[in-house]
Amino acid sequence: AQSVTQPDIHITVSEGASLELRCNYSYGATPYLFWYVQSPGQGLQLLLKYFSGDTLVQGIKGFEAEFKRSQSSFNLRKPSVHWSDAAEYFCAVGEGLTGGGNKLTFGTGTQLKVEL
Amino acid sequence: DAGVTQSPTHLIKTRGQQVTLRCSPKSGHDTVSWYQQALGQGPQFIFQYYEEEERQRGNFPDRFSGHQFPNYSSELNVNALLLGDSALYLCASSLGPLNQPQHFGDGTRLSIL
Numbered sequence: 001a002q003s004v005t006q007p008d009i010h011i012t013v014s015e016g017a018s019l020e021l022r023c024n025y026s027y028g029a030t031p032y033l034f035w036y037v038q039s040p041g042q043g044l045q046l047l048l049k050y051f052s053g054d055t056l057v058q059g060i061k062g063f064e065a066e067f068k069r070s071q072s073s074f075n076l077r078k079p080s081v082h083w084s085d086a087a088e089y090f091c092a093v094g095e096g097l098t099g100g101g102n103k104l105t106f107g108t109g110t111q112l113k114v115e116l
Numbered sequence: 117d118a119g120v121t122q123s124p125t126h127l128i129k130t131r132g133q134q135v136t137l138r139c140s141p142k143s144g145h146d147t148v149s150w151y152q153q154a155l156g157q158g159p160q161f162i163f164q165y166y167e168e169e170e171r172q173r174g175n176f177p178d179r180f181s182g183h184q185f186p187n188y189s190s191e192l193n194v195n196a197l198l199l200g201d202s203a204l205y206l207c208a209s210s211l212g213p214l215n216q217p218q219h220f221g222d223g224t225r226l227s228i229l
Contacts, residue, residue: 004158032216043120043206044159044220051216090158094216101172101213103149106158 002027002093006107013081014115021076021110023091032094033074034104035065039087047089050074061085086114118143120221122207128227129197137192137224141209148190149218150182151206159206165190166213194226202228 003026013019025031032051036044048059055067065076074091088111092104121140129135141148147166151159161174165184184190188209194201204225208218 034217036220041222043122043222044208046217046219049217092158096214101147101164101166102216103161103164103172103174104151104159104208104218105161108156108158 002031002095002105004091004093004105004107006089006091006110008110009108010111010113012113012115015083016080019076019078019081019085019112021089021091021112023074023076023107024072025074025091025093026072027093027095031074033065033067034092034094035059035063035074035076036090036092036106037087038090038109044090047076081112081114083114083116086112088112120145120207120209120219122205122221122224124224125222126225126227128229130229131197131199133197134193134195135197135226137194137205137207137226138189139192139207139209139221140189141207142219145209145211145219146188147210147213148184148188149208149210150190150192151208152176153204153206153223155203162192164213171213197228199228202226 005024035047050067088109090109092106123138149164150162153159163173168184179195181193204223206223207221210218
């Protein structure tokens, strides 16, 4: 079965500093990979996605992620963090299911705190 | 362009009761998936509806059931509520059951007393 691991439960960075959030996945086939962000009391907003092709994908809000098949990783990066980036970040793998349909399997999330 | 809308935003129930949550998909989307997000956890897949049928189901008991209407909106029903059912319930929609990404609503916060 597929799984997603986000090893960092909490991360604190200073505003203006760079950010990298780690994500490792376990999936037998070529994965569909996603990063979502969740602010308190809100749903999930899609930051970026990887389906195939270029392994470095650009997303919204200045985020990017790099797919590394050899390491089964899909880490999220941002060169300069803004205070408004404080939120919880979820990595997810999309799985096509027998009989049609698909589902997302999420990691447990990384809570990002930004110090001013 | 209306996104995914869910109602109600908050709900308080007691053990043993039944609850119905509602979801309207993003305009143009025809597939709805439901997820349960317990406090401090990532969302867990409950089931997916397409063409008014349950197409896929995650590891949830039969107390969790759903429905999709001809206008693509959906309901999630939970019977015999347990304390452990307290969670944020998220609805996500997509165009077709195989398509990604899924777009999420803001969820319904269900509290069981």
